[in-house]
Amino acid sequence: MESTAGDLHIANVTKRFGIFTAVDDLTLTIPQGAFFALLGASGCGKTTTLRMVAGLEEPTAGQVRLGDRDITRLRPYQRPVNTVFQSYALFPHLDVFENVAFGLRRRKVRQVASQVERMLALVQLEGFTKRRPAELSGGQQQRVALARALINHPQVLLLDEPLGALDLKLRRQMQIELKRIQTEVGITFVHVTHDQEEAMTMADTVAVMNAGRIEQLGRPAEIYEYPATAFVANFLGQSNLLAGEAAGLSGGDVLVSAYEQRFAVPAVRARADQGPVFLGVRPEKLALVADGAAVPAGHQSVAGVVTDSSYVGVSTQYLVRTGWGTELAVFAPNSGTAAPLALGARVTAHWDPRHAFILRREPGEGDRTTPVLDEPDAVGAVS
Amino acid sequence: MNYRIGRWIADRWVMGVGLLVLAYLALPIIVVAGLSFNRPSNRLSYDFNEFTLDNWTNVCGPAGLCDAVLRSVQIGFLATVFATVLGTLMAFALARHKFFARPAVNVIIFLPMATPELVMGTSLLALFVTGSVALGFWTILIAHVMFCISFVVVTVKARLAGMDARLEEAAMDLYATPFQTFRRVTLPLALPGIVAAALLSFSLSFDDFIITNFNSGTTVTFPMYVWGANQRGVPPQVNVIGTAMFAIALLLVLATNVRRRRGARVA
Numbered sequence: 175m176e177s178t179a180g181d182l183h184i185a186n187v188t189k190r191f192g193i194f195t196a197v198d199d200l201t202l203t204i205p206q207g208a209f210f211a212l213l214g215a216s217g218c219g220k221t222t223t224l225r226m227v228a229g230l231e232e233p234t235a236g237q238v239r240l241g242d243r244d245i246t247r248l249r250p251y252q253r254p255v256n257t258v259f260q261s262y263a264l265f266p267h268l269d270v271f272e273n274v275a276f277g278l279r280r281r282k283v284r285q286v287a288s289q290v291e292r293m294l295a296l297v298q299l300e301g302f303t304k305r306r307p308a309e310l311s312g313g314q315q316q317r318v319a320l321a322r323a324l325i326n327h328p329q330v331l332l333l334d335e336p337l338g339a340l341d342l343k344l345r346r347q348m349q350i351e352l353k354r355i356q357t358e359v360g361i362t363f364v365h366v367t368h369d370q371e372e373a374m375t376m377a378d379t380v381a382v383m384n385a386g387r388i389e390q391l392g393r394p395a396e397i398y399e400y401p402a403t404a405f406v407a408n409f410l411g412q413s414n415l416l417a418g419e420a421a422g423l424s425g426g427d428v429l430v431s432a433y434e435q436r437f438a439v440p441a442v443r444a445r446a447d448q449g450p451v452f453l454g455v456r457p458e459k460l461a462l463v464a465d466g467a468a469v470p471a472g473h474q475s476v477a478g479v480v481t482d483s484s485y486v487g488v489s490t491q492y493l494v495r496t497g498w499g500t501e502l503a504v505f506a507p508n509s510g511t512a513a514p515l516a517l518g519a520r521v522t523a524h525w526d527p528r529h530a531f532i533l534r535r536e537p538g539e540g541d542r543t544t545p546v547l548d549e550p551d552a553v554g555a556v557s
Numbered sequence: 558m559n560y561r562i563g564r565w566i567a568d569r570w571v572m573g574v575g576l577l578v579l580a581y582l583a584l585p586i587i588v589v590a591g592l593s594f595n596r597p598s599n600r601l602s603y604d605f606n607e608f609t610l611d612n613w614t615n616v617c618g619p620a621g622l623c624d625a626v627l628r629s630v631q632i633g634f635l636a637t638v639f640a641t642v643l644g645t646l647m648a649f650a651l652a653r654h655k656f657f658a659r660p661a662v663n664v665i666i667f668l669p670m671a672t673p674e675l676v677m678g679t680s681l682l683a684l685f686v687t688g689s690v691a692l693g694f695w696t697i698l699i700a701h702v703m704f705c706i707s708f709v710v711v712t713v714k715a716r717l718a719g720m721d722a723r724l725e726e727a728a729m730d731l732y733a734t735p736f737q738t739f740r741r742v743t744l745p746l747a748l749p750g751i752v753a754a755a756l757l758s759f760s761l762s763f764d765d766f767i768i769t770n771f772n773s774g775t776t777v778t779f780p781m782y783v784w785g786a787n788q789r790g791v792p793p794q795v796n797v798i799g800t801a802m803f804a805i806a807l808l809l810v811l812a813t814n815v816r817r818r819r820g821a822r823v824a
Binding site for chain 1: 721723724726727728729730731732733734737741742745746
């Protein structure tokens, strides 16, 4: 982020396919050297955005710039941008060496062999030069795809769900690997994914996309701790969002009334202080005590009944049904300090108001407590 | 014990039937190969009389035989080249581009394959006569190119349909111009389909009798020579040509198999 000469600017870009608007007036600046994640569900426009940067789609309107250079209308082979494709798109008729050397040969670069060797060493695939892609495992193919793109020293490397086809363990390993390589080469990485954990682990900046627009952009912790919209609150992790009405400021707090109870949230954690709002609390920020037991001073609370509990090792995940029927998710750490709660137990869920947040709500919208789940994209699907 | 015998038969009867079918397919070829080494007792006889190599050493003995074979090879070669180039281009257009007339073209491509050869032969003849085109080498070639194109288009299109379009995007992303993308990625991947189409074209052309017969004028191709000779007794050298063609085809198939296997092992 030292200079701005290589920043990637996406300015008011719109892409329509017939009547369907895939990307809707998107404006985004990605600083040089950043590890940037575009996070969203299938069909949110993230892959289309990536393809417009690569030159594989042409924007209906708007501009794509690299530093001061307008690259909107350049053909893919004229851009200093390379892509790691979903399911890799390795050339099946060429061996690993020729796959990796492909870009160098097209640009008539000399000393191909030494560069290919060095790049294969970087992705830990020495000695695989003569293999065909079909003879490699998924993880190895992924590394070849990465080496094939990186060897060209692009100004921007685009990664389209690069880990989607790998199993969980390999994916974790490759996440760390990718991060290491990015730090080593210092190239701007733009990473498209629907996996929120992947985005948070690797990226220093995450943009959450929904319906062709960016819902929120920021560091992973910022977005997680203080989401901007109800979509983000339940796409990045899970939130308990209670429908209420904000009744203005009082001191440094915004007052909210919901289900005949009054709550207060610090004004710095409120996206609105009037009208219909969601009062949000993350499940791990909620704590449970038996009905009638004392709630820590300054905490706010809701009473309910335990309707479900699942033990997942590091924590126990409870569902607590409130008096008005909404089930709140509560994650209690298994630190050994509290006894497990039985199903049907009457409890009080409480939280520190500094951990709550207030979001704007469309009038008439009810409570939202379930996460936005997204199945992995089918291979080849436009997302 | 009975159970064992039953099991033995159950495990093998499919294999037995398979071998019978293979024998049924191979028998005519074996007869042809055998007859190519036969010295017939008289012109109209097909009995196996005496072993000889004369037919092989004196292939061009019967008047006009080698001329006819040469003409068929020429026509086959030219028809293959024209049909493969045109058909491959059409296959690319149909597989890769959406255009106004695409559904119509897809139907028209199938017509020559669906039309009885007899009908096509007579209607082509009518066309040539109406246009007062002199029948001969070139009218045969035009007819052969026409029916070969359909087979080329269908074969190459199938190959292209199975090809991942993202490979071409990846090539372009890696600095390959559209021409380089075609030359380095698309063509090598489509090549097995194109080669198969070319081989198919050659054998269709080499062997065609019905359409050729209507449009040949005085030109004699190999199938027409055999047909003509049949009236007076087929010279045994015809069997030599047949056996040789079969041997060449067999070698080609074996060579591609060996190459593919070695390619898979080395790579």
